[in-house]
Amino acid sequence: MNRKKADKNDLGGKEITAVVFFILFMVFAGMIPDKLHLYDCMTGKQGLENIILAVIIKTVYGIVIAVLFLAVHIEGVLITMKNMKTDKKNITITIIVTGIFALAVFFGVFGMLNRSRFREQLYIRDKSELFGDISLMTECIKDLENDSYTEYMVNDYYFDRSKWISASGRGGSSYHYEYTLCGRYDGEKLFTAQIGKQEFERYKNELPVGFDVLVTVYDNSGFIRSIESTVDFDRTGSYEHLFELTVEDGKIIRSEKQGNMEIRNLTWCGFESGQHYDMKNSLFGINAEELTVYPYNTVQFDEICLYAVADGQYRRVSNIIYTDEIHK
Numbered sequence: 001m002n003r004k005k006a007d008k009n010d011l012g013g014k015e016i017t018a019v020v021f022f023i024l025f026m027v028f029a030g031m032i033p034d035k036l037h038l039y040d041c042m043t044g045k046q047g048l049e050n051i052i053l054a055v056i057i058k059t060v061y062g063i064v065i066a067v068l069f070l071a072v073h074i075e076g077v078l079i080t081m082k083n084m085k086t087d088k089k090n091i092t093i094t095i096i097v098t099g100i101f102a103l104a105v106f107f108g109v110f111g112m113l114n115r116s117r118f119r120e121q122l123y124i125r126d127k128s129e130l131f132g133d134i135s136l137m138t139e140c141i142k143d144l145e146n147d148s149y150t151e152y153m154v155n156d157y158y159f160d161r162s163k164w165i166s167a168s169g170r171g172g173s174s175y176h177y178e179y180t181l182c183g184r185y186d187g188e189k190l191f192t193a194q195i196g197k198q199e200f201e202r203y204k205n206e207l208p209v210g211f212d213v214l215v216t217v218y219d220n221s222g223f224i225r226s227i228e229s230t231v232d233f234d235r236t237g238s239y240e241h242l243f244e245l246t247v248e249d250g251k252i253i254r255s256e257k258q259g260n261m262e263i264r265n266l267t268w269c270g271f272e273s274g275q276h277y278d279m280k281n282s283l284f285g286i287n288a289e290e291l292t293v294y295p296y297n298t299v300q301f302d303e304i305c306l307y308a309v310a311d312g313q314y315r316r317v318s319n320i321i322y323t324d325e326i327h328k
Contacts, residue, residue, distance in 0.1 A: 032057050039117055039176075040198040043224040047196070048140045051223070054117065055137040119164055120178040121194040125222050139220040148219040152190045154183035155212050155260045159204055181224070183215050186260060191217050193224045203227070208238040209311070210259030243306050243318040252294035252304060252321050263308040263317060268294055270301035279307045279314045299323055 033039060038054040041047050116122060122132040125139075142148075159181055166174040179200035182192040195203065207213060208231050216225040233241055242263065244255040257263070267279075268286040275281035286295060288306055306318035 032061075033117070037198075040196040042194055042196040043199060044226060045144065047223055048144050048218075048221070050196075051118065051140050051221075052137050052144075055133045058117070059133065117164075117166070117176060117178065118194060120162060120180050121222065124180075124192050124194070136221060140218075140223070142220040143218040143223070143225075146220075147225075149216040149225045150219060152183055152185070152215045152217065153212055154185055154190060154215050155210055156184045156187070157203070157207055157209070158182040158184065159200060161200065191215070191222075193217060193222055195224065204235070206234045208233060208259075209235055210238055210242070210261030239310050239315040239317050240319065242308075242310070245305065245318050245321045247321060250297065252299070254288065254292050254306060254318065256292075261310055263310045265289075265314075266306060266308045266317070269305060269307050270299075271303040271305075273302040276303045276305055276316065276320055279316075282307070 033054040036053075038050040038057075041050055116133050118133060118136055121136060125132075125136065127135055160179070162178050162180075163175055164178055166176045177197070179195050179197060180192055181195050181200075181203060183190045207227070208229055212230045214226075214228045214230065217223070218225050231237075231241070238259060238261065242257055242259055242261060243266075244258070246253050246255075266288045268284075268288045268291070269276075269279060269282040270284050271281055272283065279285075283301055285307075294304065302323050303320050305316055305320045307314050308317045309315075310317060
């Protein structure tokens with residue numbers, strides 16, 4: 001009697017251990033790609049490797065959870081059937097119905113827990129949502145092996161951020177953001193690709209606007225392979241390099257507009273020393289759209305530069321000429 005009780009107690013301990021392991025697996029396994037920061041980088045070779053690993057982890061996670069749910073369901077059905085007194089015909093029908101329902105449970109649980117984190121790219125590439133990650137992963141593997149890509153010359157970008165459901169269940173839904181970059185040249189759309197969170201923040205500040213940048217995009221997966229700028233300044237520098245001011249024979253001369261950024265209200269502005277950072281500090285404003293030369297021979301201000309409306313607000317769009325440079 002004591003031995004049987006011990007055996008029962010041992011069995012109960014195993015069951016408890018299995019339940020605890022199952023709960024811990026559900027909590028932590030799905031978080032692995034985030035903890036490894038696999039969604040932060042989606043460009044270049046490192047990005048492809050991150051995407052492949054993330055898809056493998058999430059797919060295995062979804063399958064394991066779905067199989068466990070399926071096993072519990074089947075075990076419950078078998079126990080019920082064992083206790084039922086019915087003929088073979090009804091048992092066969094029950095098995096068929098149960099099998100169909102079991103498959104529905106499997107795919108339902110798998111789809112619910114294995115929500116893709118690449119839905120923006122799946123939409124761009126026109127892939128199915130449930131198993132689209134698998135085909136996307138195979139395309140990333142091809143890109144790693146073949147390094148096949150297309151080159152685009154880009155001078156403008158559009159960044160976007162979308163909110164998606166990460167997982168849903170009886171406890172509610174969790175959400176995540178996905179990010180995309182659209183490359184254009186003179187207004188013509190060339191490509192759109194999903195990028196990582198860190199890349200989204202970095203590219204928004206680092207990529208110049210209106211100046212040529214060479215972008216290569218993988219042919220199979222459609223992710224970005226590389227971005228190489230033809231200039232050595234960032235987004236802020238793009239505004240400040242649209243015009244170049246020089247001094248010739250004591251006169252301030254502006255260049256023609258460089259880059260392809262749209263601007264309005266080009267204006268000569270004069271400032272006291274150190275005040276050029278804000279147009280509101282300007283001591284005067286002279287329309288410069290038709291004037292390539294500062295209209296006065298005498299400069300009574302410490303600093304002169306050009307301002308214009310660019311990207312919806314007044315910004316400095318040239319270098320600064322200081323009085324000392326004029327009177328050398």
